[in-house]
Amino acid sequence: MLNMKSFCFIVFLSLSLVWKPVVTVDDGGESLIGTKPPELEEISWLSETPIHLSDLHGKVVLIRWWTAPECPYCAATGSALNGFVKEFGDKGLVVIGLYHHKSDKPLTAKFVQEQYERLGFQFPTGIDWGWRNLKIWWLNSGERDWTSVSFLLDHEGIVRYIHPGGSYSAEAVEVFPKAQEDYNTLRFHIIRLLEKIPSKQ
DSSP, rough: OOHHHHHHHHHHHHHHHHHOOOOOOOTGGGTTOOOOOOOOOOOEESSSOOOOOGGTSEEEEEEEEESSSSSSHHHHHOOOOOOOOHHGGGGGGEEEEOOOOOSOOOOOOOHHHHHHHHTOOOSSSSEEEGHHHHHHGGGGGGSSSSOOOEEOOOSSSOEEEOOOOSSOOOSSTOOOOHHHHHHHHHHHHHHHHTTTTTOOO
16 A cells, blocks of 8 residues: 555656646747738838838848857858849849847947948848847747848748748858758749749730
8 A cells, every 4th residue: 555655756757757848949930931020120221222121022032130240150141142142133032131239349330331341241231220120020939049040031021931040051161061951942942932923914
């Protein structure tokens, strides 16, 4: 016959095998696929012409959040982004960079402009002050492992693919072994979405 101590131990052991705490993990953005994100707000653009997503209806839009100078993943992705502009810019793709500040140095437009030029970016870029849009689009929707996220929107502004962070590159990247694989995947989705843009009659 079991004594009270043995009984309590058996009950505890049984519960420990059945109950598991709920742990929120990064789903890679899967829950956001098929949604329409809001307009970008309070962005300071490095160029004089502001960009509004509503004006890009009919275009495929690739948005990449980046930071500098401490982000090797962002630096390694620059050539891929520039390459997409060159390869697909006249076919309906618009690439946009959004800077989110992590450096200990003061955040100024001059600082971001210097980093932009140093990295050789060839696409419009804005400053996402206080990570406002990054939080709305990405961080507030769940547990996230990265902030250097990329969103790919179709011609109607719907999220069709998300690269959750790190790097993608046509060349091997030592700090991110999956860079070439991720580049090929993203490029595939870009081509697929460009093919779905309705032709003008």
